Amino acid sequence: MRRKVLRKLFRWFLLGVVVLIGLSGCGRTTKRSTSQSASTTQKKAAPWITSSVPTFYVHGFQGSANSTNTLIQHAEKTAHAHKVLVATVSTSGQVTLTGHWAAKTRNPIIQVVFKNNLAQYDQQSAWLSQVITAVKARHNFNRYNVVAHSAGCVATVNLLMTKQASNFPTINKLVTIAGPFDGVVGEDDVANQNSFLSNGQPKYQHAAYQLLAAKRQRFPRHVHLLNIVGNLDDGTNSDSLVTNVSARSIKYLLRGTGLNYTEKDFHGKNAQHSKLHENAKVALAVDRYLWHR
Template sequence: MKWLVLGLMVVIGLSGCGRSGHTATSASSTAPTSKPKSPWLTSRVPTFYVHGFQGSANSTNTLIQHAEQTARAHKVLVATVSPSGQVTLSGSWAAKTRNPIIQVVFQNNLAQYDQQSAWLAKVITAVKAKQNFATYNIVAHSAGCVASVNLLMTKQASDFPKINKLVTIAGPFDGVVGEDDVANQNSFLSSGQPKYVHAAYQLLAGKRTNFPHNVHLLNIIGNLDDGTNSDSLVTNVSARSIKPLLRGTNVNYTEKVFHGKAAQHSQLHENAAVAMAVDRYLWHR
């Protein structure tokens, strides 16, 4: 009898363990699985990529391709501006496209800053007529940086979209080496202003108070580390002079400096680390 009772107790115990294990397995197998959240935003705000002097689509192709591959952005339109200022849009922009990109190409790539600013305003207006939007971003290289800032300092129509984020890469805001600037000549005074003021700075300083408040700005600077404190064409002082220009506007200013041969003026827009910095600034959560 004793062995019979012990046997029954063992059987009942094992049966209970089996049921308990089965219940736990069933619960775990039916638990809902959550999909990992993408680190990249899904935004409908368009981003305009603008090249500089002597630039072309090649100047922004690499940056755009990186954004498409990394941040799941999509180039939807190419806005080509003729020498007479006529804007031609090619491509298609579906209403729900994620992180849409518009590539801007000036056929006259030697036009002055104020002319490029007027053309860029026409591009934004033409794109808005095709696909309405209230805010936009700009990614600009070299002279395109000055043209973009000048645009933002120029009064536009009341229904003109508002800037959301601005990225400037190698912006010659106070001179270009070999034209009106010399490496290691300029510096910042105790007031924060550059010691020598050149044409671009004068253009922008005259209407700096028109710049919108609370803009998010990423300023990317190149330093070859060869003793010139420049990217070969734009000194670090010239690139940094955008900050004193925007004093009093509550700009949300972020600065990133890249070093070495890959930080040369024209190499900056081919630099994968620069492209990643741009993508993260615009679209990373």
């Protein structure tokens, strides 16, 4: 009789040990799961955003697709952007779109090419408006970015000061690289001739600047602008074609519009006017401004 009692007690003891071990294992599993969950939560967000806002790359006077190829390739490699379309404008102003913009493409890019790359600012502005309208008709969007070089900067700013159709999209971010807003060396400007007055106004205002100043009140409010300025550091305070005063004069021009202005200066031989769009540091600055979180 005593042995039976002892055997029963031993069985109950073993059962208790098994239950305790099981509960201990569950506790460790729960702790591991909680730890893994916390680790997942603490993962850093990707450094580059995913946006459906298209970015138009616009070349300058005497430019071509080669003027923006390097910038676009850098954006594709670094910021996970994708060139979806090439918008070619014929000498008569007809827009031809080549390529495919698939739904949900990350950070889409449209490369703009003017066959007549000697056209005046106002003509290029009109053509750029037609390009944006043609792209919107194919793939609807409400906001857009522009990256422009040289005369393309003036054409873009002029576009933004020109009345458009009511359904025309809104500028999101604008990047101007070596913009000749107040003259070009060798044409209507001379190195170290111009300067800023105490209120920030350029002392001499050349034709392009006067053209824009006449309708500056039409410029949209609260635009985000990155202005890239090149300086050869050779005593000219210019990138060879555009003086630093000319490039920086956009800030005073757009005063009172709530402009969110950022300026980045680049120095040395790779800050020459045409080398700026081949400069990897410039390309990275553009990518970070448009798409970095």
